[in-house]
Amino acid sequence: MGAWSEPVTASRRLPSEVGARDAALAILDRVEAGRGHSNTLLADLPVGMPERDRALCTELVYGVLRHRALLDESIAAVSRRPLESIDRRLLGVLRLAAYQILVLTRVPWPAAVDEAVRMAKARGRAGSGAFANGVLRALCRAVEAKTIPPARARPDPGSRASEFRDWLAREVSFPRPLVDRYLDRHGCESGEALLRALNQPASVALRPTRRGGSPEALARGLAAEGVETVPSPVLPGALRVVRGVPQRTEMFGGGAFYIQDEAAQMVALLLEPLSPSHRLVDLCAAPGGKILQAADHLGPAQGMLLAADRSPRRLRRLQENASRMGLSWIRCVAMEAERPALLGRFDRVLLDAPCSGTGVIRRHPEIRWRRTESDIRRHAAAQDRALRAACGLLAREGRLVYAVCSLEPEEGPERIDAVLRARDDLRLVDARLILPGSLHRFVNGSGALETLPHRDDVDGFFAAVLSLC
Secondary structure, X not given: OOOOOOOOOHHHOOOOOOOHHHHHHHHHHHHHOOOOOHHHHHHOOOOOOOHHHHHHHHHHHXXXXXXXXXXXXXXXXXXXXXXXXXOHHHHHHHHXXXXXXXXXXXXXXXXXXXXXXXXXXXHOOOOHHHHHHHHHHHHHHHHHOOOOOOOOOOOOOOOOHHHHHHHHHHHHOOOHHHXXXXXHHXXXXXXHHHHHHHOOOOOOEEEEOOOOOOHHHXXXXXXXXXXXXXXXXXXXXXXXXXXXXXHHOHHHHXXXXXXXXXXXXXXXHOOOOOOOOOEEEEOOOOOOHHHHHHHHHHOOOOXXXXXXXXXXXXXXXXXXXXXXXXXXXXEEEEOOOOOOOOOOOEEEEEEEOOOOOHHHOOOOOOHHHHOOHHHHHHHHHHHHHHHHHHHOOEEEEEEEEEEEOOOOOOOOHHHHHHHHHHOOXXXXXXXXXXXXXXXXXXXXXXXXXXXXXXXXXXXXXXXXXXXXX
């Protein structure tokens, strides 16, 4: 997915002996500065970090990002300084401690305060430690007095619509513009359910590969390594992780499975039917989940499987994944999707376009704080250019799968409508003609795949299939 074009790894900068709170603060600082993404940085924590510290670090990072509005409001209520005047790194220290005090109640308050003061002294200017100590002790007193967090009655969404939206924005810690977007489109009840779902952790889904054998065989093998799974309730053949860390198993190293949300697996199914003689190109391929799925299904190809991406770094990650799964027949090329430097035509073209990523906020909670209306418009314009270029690669009777992990109509159905208006030689293929019957419930009235986190318990995706008339 193009929304994550330049991951920054934590392992290059964090020593193996770093503690959970220091690691969490370093990751949050990079996320806040726009220099990394929470899930990527957490996945790249030092191998030598104890599991207990790794779990606490993960809880702290995601917790702060998911409750930032509550944390900021609470800090502002007891601080002598307005939030905007507090140094960004010092504010990160305060948020981290406030989360432990307000939400993560198993952490003793003195420990949270003492650790925050230590980190403030190490990272802030003169007086930062004393300031942090004063703010956090005031916060503890306010919590004991039950004045923080402030109790607010739920306004009636009918008669007090604006107040309700303000209340909901604080309740789920989302910017008001996104709250307005989802309530305007889905209504109050469904829109609130969507926002609450986006603020919950997402399940970890696994796609068994040929090397892993059947789902049952993979489940048995993982259980032997301490990872408990259950069959996916959404996608036949997929597994969901109940307990354990699958990427730290020998089966993962041996390419027995790929970690991939069920909705993303459904998108790859739209490339069917596939033939070993087909020429297939994935224009925004890295880190490779969908083309790896196609390659694993096909086996050694007689045609061409081409993985393209603008980022050589991300392509290297794709190649590592392909090597781990023994898929040596995928070719890689670095190029821009909007200007594909390719000769010939392709039977299958996949454009998993760079997008706002609002469909995967459960996995990347910082997205809510980064996306703006202009951001969505910018993505839509780039998607138009890439989609027009992708259509130019289609062979006669070929198919193009356009997908985005976005909930925004500007990035999904509106882009398909625009290209169909511009080209009368294209038609929309009903996804029900491709997907098995068990997945037809995810196809909307227009024939496109559309998944919603609150309704389907998977990532939010839109995907449509186009073919030349």
